[in-house]
Amino acid sequence: MKQSIVSFIVGVIFALGLVISGMTNPTKVLAFLDLSGKWDPSLAFVMVGAIGVYFLFYRWITKRDTPILEKEFSLPAKKGLDKKLILGAVLFGLGWGIAGFCPGPAIVNLSSLNPSALIFFAAMTLGAGIFQITNLAK
Amino acid sequence: MIDYSNFTPYSALMGGVLIGLSASMLLLFNGKICGISGITGQLLSFKTSDKKWRWFFFFGLICGGAIIFQAYPSSQNFQSETSTALLVVAGLLVGYGTRLGNGCTSGHGVCGISRLSFRSTVATVVFMLAGVISVYVFRHVLGVGQ
Numbered sequence: 001m002k003q004s005i006v007s008f009i010v011g012v013i014f015a016l017g018l019v020i021s022g023m024t025n026p027t028k029v030l031a032f033l034d035l036s037g038k039w040d041p042s043l044a045f046v047m048v049g050a051i052g053v054y055f056l057f058y059r060w061i062t063k064r065d066t067p068i069l070e071k072e073f074s075l076p077a078k079k080g081l082d083k084k085l086i087l088g089a090v091l092f093g094l095g096w097g098i099a100g101f102c103p104g105p106a107i108v109n110l111s112s113l114n115p116s117a118l119i120f121f122a123a124m125t126l127g128a129g130i131f132q133i134t135n136l137a138k
Numbered sequence: 139m140i141d142y143s144n145f146t147p148y149s150a151l152m153g154g155v156l157i158g159l160s161a162s163m164l165l166l167f168n169g170k171i172c173g174i175s176g177i178t179g180q181l182l183s184f185k186t187s188d189k190k191w192r193w194f195f196f197f198g199l200i201c202g203g204a205i206i207f208q209a210y211p212s213s214q215n216f217q218s219e220t221s222t223a224l225l226v227v228a229g230l231l232v233g234y235g236t237r238l239g240n241g242c243t244s245g246h247g248v249c250g251i252s253r254l255s256f257r258s259t260v261a262t263v264v265f266m267l268a269g270v271i272s273v274y275v276f277r278h279v280l281g282v283g284q
Contacts, residue, residue: 004194006167011198012205013160014172014244019206021153022146023243025216031141033266033273038141042150047247049154050161054252057162067169074170075253078240081260088239089246089261093268095231098276099220102243103236104174106229107196108203109214116218116225123226127233128179135237 003069015108021046024108026100026116033097161249173245174199175236224282239265 022028022042031040066072096102101109101120109117161172168191170177178196180186207214220228236242239261241250246265250258276282 003168004191006163007191007195008198008201010160010164010172011195011200012202013156013163014174015199015202016206017153017156017158017160019153019203019210019213020156021150023153024203024213026218026220027216028144030273030277031144033269034277035270036274036278038139038144040141040144042144042146045147045150046154046157047251049151050158050248051154051252053155053158054161054248057158058165058249058252061162061166064166067165068167070167070169072169073165076171076240076250076255076257078257081257085239085257085261086264088235088237089264090268091231091235092239092242093235093265094272095228095235096243096265097269097272098231099218099225099228101228102174102232103178104199104242104244106232107174107178107199111200111203112207112214114214114216114218116220119222119225120229120232123229124233125182125229127230127235128175128237129182129233130230131234131237132179132182 006069014104017050018104018108021049023102024105024112026105029100029102029105030097033100157244157248158252161244171245171249173241173249175242176240176245179233179237221282224276235265 018024023046028040029043031038032043062073099120101117103124106117106121106124110121164170164172177192181189181192181196241258241261246258246261251262
C-alpha cells in the first residue's frame with residue numbers, strides 16, 4: 001500500500017510538472033517540433049530541468065543498496081540497439097508530430113475533458129492494446 | 139526564426155524540475171523507472187501481476203491534472219487543430235510505437251538520458267527527429283490536419 005501511495009503522489013507531481021511546463025498543450029509541442037516555422041524552443045528547457053535533476057538524484061539514489069520500500073531497484077537491463085527500439089521510436093515520433101500529444105500529457109489531459117485529447121487517448125490505448133495482443137501471439 | 143512571443147523558458151524549466159523530482163521519488167522509494175508508457179501500458183497486459191501501483195500512478199496523473207487545471211483554468215484552454223481521423227492515426231502510432239520501442243519521452247527521454255543509457259539516447263534522438271520530420275511533412279508539405 002505504501003508503494004501505491006508513493007506512486008499516486010509521484011503521478012500528481014509529474015502531472016503538475018507536465019502542465020506547468022506546457023507539455024500538455026499540443027500547440028506548444030508542435031511549435032517546438034516545427035523547426036522551419038516560428039520555432040518555440042521552450043520545451044528544450046523541460047528536458048534540461050528534468051534531466052538535470054534526475055541525473056544528479058539517480059547517482060545519489062543508486063548508491064543505496066535498495067530502494068526504501070522495495071527489495072531491489074528495477075532498472076532496464078537491455079544494452080544494445082535492436083530493430084524494435086528504432087522502429088518503435090520512429091512510429092512514436094511520427095504520431096507525436098501529427099497530434100502533439102505523447103503518453104503522459106494524453107493521460108493528464110483526460111481531466112480537462114478536451115475532446116481531441118480524449119480521442120487521442122482512446123486511440124493510444126487501442127494502439128498499446130494491439131501491441132499487447134500481437135506480442136502475446138508470438 | 140524563434141517565436142519569442144510564446145517563449146516560456148522559466149515555466150518550462152520549473153515544470154521540468156518537478157518532473158525530475160517526481161521521477162527521482164519513484165526511484166528512491168519504489169526502485170522503479172518513471173516511464174509513463176511502460177507503467178501504464180502494462181495495465182493492458184495479462185502477464186503483469188503488479189498492477190496496483192500502476193493504477194495509483196495513473197490516477198495520480200489524472201488527479202494532478204485536475205488540480206492544476208482547476209487552479210489555472212487557462213492551462214486547459216488549448217485547441218488541437220488536428221482532425222479526428224489524424225488524431226486516431228497519431229494515437230495508434232504513439233500507443234503501438236512506445237510499447238514496441240519500450241519507452242516514450244519520460245522513460246527514454248528523461249530517465250534514460252540521465253542514466254546515460256545508449257539505447258534511450260538513440261531512441262530519443264530517433265523519435266525527436268521523426269517528430270520534426272512528421273510536423274514538416276504534415277504541416278508544410280501536405281498542409282493537412284493541423
